[in-house]
Amino acid sequence: MxxxxxxxxxxxxxxxxxxxxxxxxxxxxxxxxxxxxxxxxxxxxxxxxxxxxxxxxxxxxxxxxxxxxxxxxxxYLTTENFGRLQEQMEGIFGGVGLILDASKAEELKVQGVLSGSPAERAGVQKGDLIVAINGKAVADITAMEAADLMKGPVGSEVSLSVLRGKGARREFKLKRELINIKSVEGKILRIPEPVAYIKINAFSDHTAAELSEYWNGLPEVKGVVLDLRDDPGGSLEAAVEAGNYFLPRGPVVHLVYRDGKRETYEVRGGKLKVPLMVLVNKGTASAAEILAAAVQDTASGLIIGTRTYGKGVVQTIYDLGGNTGLKLTTAKYLSPLGKDINQVGIRPDVAVEKHGDTDNVLAEALKLLAERVNSFSFR
Amino acid sequence: MPGLYLTGRCFLLSERKKVLLGILTVFVLFSVLVTGTVAGVIISNYDHLGRMMKVIGLIKSDYLEPVTPTQLIDGAMKGIVESLGDQYSVYLDPKESKQMFDQIEGRFGGIGIVLSLKDEKHLVVLKPLRNSPADRAGLKSGDIIIKIDNVDTSTITQDKAVNMMRGKEGTQVTLTVYREAAKKNLTFTITREVISVPTVEGEMLPGSSDIAYININQFASDTDKELDQVVSELKPKHPKGVILDLRYDHGGELNAAVNSAGYFIPNGQPVVYIVDKYGNSEVHKPDKKEYLGLPVVVLVNEETASAAEILSGAIRDYKTGTLIGTKTFGKGIVQTIYQLDSGAGVKLTTAKYLTPNKSDINLKGIEPDVKVELGKGQTVAQPPEDTGDFDNQLKKAIEVLRTKM
Structure with a gap:
């Protein structure tokens, strides 16, 4: 002892x-x-x-x-930011229900108001110009930051200063609610042949299931428009899964790690039998760019719009415990043909700048689709 | 006898042993104590420490680019100071630290402009210093600096922008500014000089041979000596009242402000109390200056800050003068600069100050006794124009001073 x-x-x-x-x-x-x-x-x-x-x-x-x-x-994600990020990945978060048009750097326009959302009940309308969020002038921040400012814990408040037409500044105080944003939305357009218009708002854990459900319920169509405009990306896996519907069998993306190790994601693909048009703009980023670049490299469809954001690096999110986390850039990605789009973006095959209130980019896509659908039927 | 000798040696040996043993014991106890303290800190912050170690590990193993440990530790030090959430506390890497000390000791070259405190988003020229390189090149008040050597200023902090304009005497810097009046961008290439401008200017007010006008534009280490000089020049002209213009004075050296106060408050009285985090308070009194004993009006505005607020606050509390203008900035805290090894440094907010009546003006500012705004489009001339075309605040100052003379 x-x-x-x-x-x-x-x-x-x-x-x-x-x-x-x-x-x-x-x-x-x-x-x-x-x-x-x-x-x-x-x-x-x-x-x-x-x-x-x-x-x-x-x-x-x-x-x-x-x-x-x-x-x-x-x-480095503190408790508040970590929670918010997790909510975004799951596709649920507190918001006010506004869809913003960030295509012009100097203004932030309301492109749509989700029905039944806090913004709709308060009277915010499509076409309103947002000039300040929580007293912060919109001119001083980027569109992504503006969108982040709108999000927050359910029940918290956000104040907006809005200009409508030539009228005076209007002030709105909105209480954030749980907004369950659909990752995938779709409708049938006629040119006059039926074509599917599919919009992916963001790549979340729900994307694959929503896309599969939509695809299975689709009638026979002569073409597809895939709208990836203002899609900030999200989950890499979701983008690869989505690739199944639009790409031929083969690689979608190559990840290159620090030690030079490569990892290639492939899809079985081959589901799409009709012409494809992909709409992009400078708000098309990250996972959305992976899908768009793969479409371009495999010549599965035409890329229409303006040069994309150019985010060619992949982050991994680590849970550090105690409700904190670390988001770290761990890899860069290359398109199927080995192109690095980081800080460069994807150059569209058909450059179309959006102007005016009508969607001329979509109109151009439909026009090109119509030409192809017709040449298809002549064959 | 030999036995005795032996005993003696034994005695000597054991004495030395005792001393050695003592030193060893103290050393061991100290070691155990330090280890214990460190262990205590580690145990009580286990979560935070674990998280930090995980972050280090992940960056080393998974981050796309290689990173050096020194780079990480320097970042950690910046983060430690940022964890205070205080905008005035900053970690300065060796380069930033050197610039800071050069600036304090007046060794830097610059172009001679003062930036406005009001607009945090833009770099607005408050005024070019008279006869400075910027003044001679044609920069004007209100110019918005949008590019420095082709770097877009909206992408950098104000501190960084100021550092970019400074540099070795004789070197050049190119500024692109937007001038509202011309509604266009103008480009200036300016050669840096060592800027040495008087911080105090005094004269008898144009049109009033009995009023002395004194402007202090900042408090540098020798400002109180400059003030001695100005006072000794003005005294023989027998002024019956004094206008002390502290508008746009962003402060500076505490001691200079305390010593300057000697002319404006009764002899031997405290000017300011500096209170540290433990509540220890330090009284600061002026160094042998004679109270002027004349009626005084002090001009203040929203850009009267820090050391200038100490002086304004003391004059208000002793009621030896009337404050005229708008509410002051409200910076009631004091920073100390510490030098670390390898040239780095840290600026920390270490104390707050209280006016003689023990009021804390931090974030509150000082309300003037007589509130006067500038007229629309009116600018402040310091010193005032000889033509007698004065701004609203100065006009009111003369009016109030006359009633007291």
Whole structure:
């Protein structure tokens, strides 16, 4: 017994001595700037007017390290942001029910109001110009940031300043509700032959199921318009699954990791037997660009619209516990033919700029589709 | 006898042993104590520490680009200071730190403009300093700087923009500005100089031979000495009242403001109390200056900040002058700059200050005794135009001062 406690005490003392020598060496040589960091922690703890806990300093350090990567997509996710991201991936979040048109950099126009949504009940109308969100001028932020500002916990409020026609500024206070955005929406258009118009709003965990349901209920059509405009992307897997419907058998995307390891996602494909037109704009990003690039590389259809956003890197989300997370850029992706679209975007096959209130981009797609449908039937 | 000798040696040996043993014991105890403290901190912050270690591990193993440990630790230090959530506290990497010290010690080259505090989104020129390179090149008040050496200013912070305009004396910087009056962009290439401008200017007010006008545009380390000079020049002209113009004075050195206050408050009285996080308060009194004992009117506005608010607050509390203009900025906290090794530094908000009546003006500002706005489109000339075409606030100051003279 006595011997055991003696051994314990001796090992404790030896450990302490070893630990202290390491600490002393680290401080003395300022190894990796660790010594400086320790001094800084003591200064902030001891001198700063605002009280701060070691815990929040450690969280700050973690956040600072991620910021030091200088990567716009990597992010240390605090409790609030982590929850929001998870909601987005699941396709549910608190919102006000506005669909925004971000095609022009200098303005933010309401393109649609979801029926029964808080925005509709408050009286926001299609065509309204949003000039400020929560007092923040829209001119100073990007469209994506604006969209993020609208989202938030269910029950919280967001205030909008809106211009309608030449009238005075209107102020709306909206309470956020659970908005269950459909990932996939579709309708049948006639040119006069029936064609399917499929819009993918974002790639979420629901995309595959919704697309499959829609596809199975589809009557016979002579062509397909796939609208990926303002689709910010989302889940990579969902984009690959969607590729099944629009691409031939083969690779959809290659992921390249830091160590040079490649991973290729393939689809069985071959479902589409009619001409395809894909609509894109500068709001088409990430997972949506993967699908559009694959359509272009495999010549499965024509890409119509304006150059896409150009996000060719993939993030992985890690759960760090305690409702925090880390979103880290872990791979870049290449199109089936090996093109890197990061910061470049996809150049459309047919460049069409949107102008006016009518959807001239869709009209161009339908015109091209009509030409092909007719040449099909002549054959 | 040899036995005794032996005993003696034994005695000596055991004495030395005791000392050695003592040192060893202290050392071991110290080691155990440090290890224990570190272990305590680790255990009580296990979650946070674990998360941080996970972040480090994931960045090292999974992040697309390779990263050096030093880069990460420097980022961590920035993050630690940011965790305070205080806009005035910043970690300065070696380069930023050097610029900061150069600036404090007046060693930097620049172009000589003052930026407005009001607009955080844009870089608005408040005024080019008189006869500075910017002034000679033709920059004007109200110009909005949109590009510095072809870098879009909306993509960088204001601090970064200021640093880009500074640089070695003799080097050039190219600015693109938007001028509302001309409704177009103008480009200027300006050669940097060492900017040394007087921080205090004084004269007898044009058109009033009995009123002294003193403008302090910022508090630098020798501002109170400049003020001594100005006061000694004006005294022989026997002014019966003083207008102290602190509009657009963004502050600066605390000691300069405290010493300057000596002319405007009764001798030997406290100017300001500096209170640290533990509640320790430090009284600051002026260094041998004689209270002028004249009626004083102080001009203040929304850009009167920090050290300038200390001076305004003291004059208000001792009722030795009347404050005229608009509510002041409201910066009632003090920063200290610490140098770390390897040239890095950290600026931390370490204290708040209280006016002589112990009021805290942080985020509140000081309400003037007489509230006067500028007229529409009116600008402030410091010092005032010789033509006697004065702004509303100065006109009111003269009117109020006359009633007290």
């Amino acid at each position: 006595r011997k055991a406690s003696k051994v314990l005490i001796i090992s404790l003392v030896v450990f302490s001595l070893a630990f202290n020598s390491i600490l002393a060496v680290v401080l003395y040589t300022d190894y990796l700037h660790l010594g400086q960091m320790l001094k800084l922690v003591l200064l902030v703890k001891g001198k700063a007017l605002k009280p701060v806990t070691i815990g929040s300093m450690l969280d700050g350090a973690a956040g600072g390290m991620v910021q030091a990567l200088q990567d716009p997509y990597s992010e």
